[in-house]
Amino acid sequence: MPSVVGLLEQRELTARRHVNEPREEADRIHAELDIAEREWNEWVIARSRVGEVLAPDNGAVGCPDASSENLPGPGEPPVRSEPAEAAKPKSVASMWRASRKPVPCPAPR
Helix, strand or coil, X not given: CCCHHHHHHHHHHHHHHHHHHHHHHHXXXXXXXXXXXXXXXXXXXXXXXXXXXXXXXXXXXXXXXXXXXXXCCCCCCCCCCCCCCCCCHXXXXXXXXXXXXXXXXXXXX
């Protein structure tokens, strides 16, 4: 006949497994999310840079840093308008556009 302490230890081990398995999965998903957000941030910056380079100059003094002022800094994920679970890759550009605010250029001197 098993002891009460032995039965309790078995249940504790089962409960620990029930905690550790989801915790490991959550850690894996968190790491994957960090990588995906970094990549997303790089694409947002790349698109902004291309937009700066291809923007028509029209002979006026430009505001070269205006479009980059609304971008997150290095290591910061782009601003999301939805929770991570609801964000879809096809809507990243539209969410980024919606989160941008116009930045006025300073008057030329």
